Amino acid sequence: MDSDLGLWAIPLAILGGAIRVSTPFLFVSLGEVLTERSGRINLGLEGTLVFGAMSGYAVAFMTGSAWAGVLAAAAAGSVFGLVHGVLCSLPRVNDIAIGIALMLLGMGLAFYFGKPFIQPVAPDLPAIPLGWWAERPQVQSALRVNVLFLVGLVAAVALWWMLRSTRVGLLIRVVGDSTDAARAMGLRPAVIRTLATAAGGAFAGVGGAYLSLFYPGSWNEGISSGQGLMAVALVIFARWNPIACFWAAILFGGAGALGPALQSVGVTEGYYLFYAAPYVLTLAVLIATSSPNRAMTGAPAELSITK
Numbered sequence: 349m350d351s352d353l354g355l356w357a358i359p360l361a362i363l364g365g366a367i368r369v370s371t372p373f374l375f376v377s378l379g380e381v382l383t384e385r386s387g388r389i390n391l392g393l394e395g396t397l398v399f400g401a402m403s404g405y406a407v408a409f410m411t412g413s414a415w416a417g418v419l420a421a422a423a424a425g426s427v428f429g430l431v432h433g434v435l436c437s438l439p440r441v442n443d444i445a446i447g448i449a450l451m452l453l454g455m456g457l458a459f460y461f462g463k464p465f466i467q468p469v470a471p472d473l474p475a476i477p478l479g480w481w482a483e484r485p486q487v488q489s490a491l492r493v494n495v496l497f498l499v500g501l502v503a504a505v506a507l508w509w510m511l512r513s514t515r516v517g518l519l520i521r522v523v524g525d526s527t528d529a530a531r532a533m534g535l536r537p538a539v540i541r542t543l544a545t546a547a548g549g550a551f552a553g554v555g556g557a558y559l560s561l562f563y564p565g566s567w568n569e570g571i572s573s574g575q576g577l578m579a580v581a582l583v584i585f586a587r588w589n590p591i592a593c594f595w596a597a598i599l600f601g602g603a604g605a606l607g608p609a610l611q612s613v614g615v616t617e618g619y620y621l622f623y624a625a626p627y628v629l630t631l632a633v634l635i636a637t638s639s640p641n642r643a644m645t646g647a648p649a650e651l652s653i654t655k
Contacts, residue, residue, distance in 0.1 A: 425553020
């Protein structure tokens with residue numbers, strides 16, 4: 349049926365690759381949106397992502413259940429977020445410095461505790477074969493959509509609705525925009541920010557579990573490649589909007605999928621140069637959003653980067 353796809357195989361491969369690569373970006377960026385909308389920035393999500401990948405893989409291997417691994421990764425991420433939130437609630441503590449410290453801690457712990465799990469094989473997360481109609485294995489592989497991608501899409505819509513239309517979302521936005529106004533309403537900003545940071549960490553942990561349990565589907569010390577840090581730039585690019593984060597994640601995922609997509613359709617020369625596309629795109633986004641007049645448009649007023 350697909351013998352005449354020709355050049356259509358390339359966009360199909362890029363689309364499938366974008367969906368696979370974008371999922372960690374999506375979960376980490378949603379977690380950071382939730383954290384930053386409460387008025388706190390968490391640069392430690394790279395460490396949370398890596399530790400979530402390790403803990404999810406380890407638990408999936410020991411229990412034989414990939415979903416148990418996802419839950420363990422979410423729990424590990426929430427613990428890191430909780431620690432970040434509690435530390436940042438202390439007087440004269442800088443969010444950015446604590447985030448960098450926890451990033452290094454998370455990566456170090458993941459590398460230390462993850463060494464026994466580099467060789468063992470854990471069960472994979474399930475995927476939906478949307479390429480069942482195709483004859484080419486490359487197309488079938490490109491159109492295998494993991495369930496977590498769909499969960500991330502639903503989570504993006506739910507988070508957008510929560511921030512826009514619920515009391516919980518209103519409290520988060522009030523705390524993120526003005527600590528004084530929140531206190532005048534009888535709220536406890538430190539508690540709300542800590543809970544939001546813990547929930548954001550859980551999102552990042554799930555993104556890590558996706559890396560180790562589906563794509564690339566193994567645990568190793570270089571599994572993240574900086575996706576946690578790039579997701580912070582993605583949040584700024586998406587103007588703290590969960591729906592925009594979904595589309596921005598697809599864009600970043602497409603950039604990351606260029607090299608593998610070209611390789612999968614038989615391009616053997618120069619494709620490796622496209623592996624740098626996500627980093628080039630991150631740099632371009634940071635430059636494009638660095639204008640003093642529009643860089644922080646839509647940012648919560650209590651963020652450290654807005655003061």
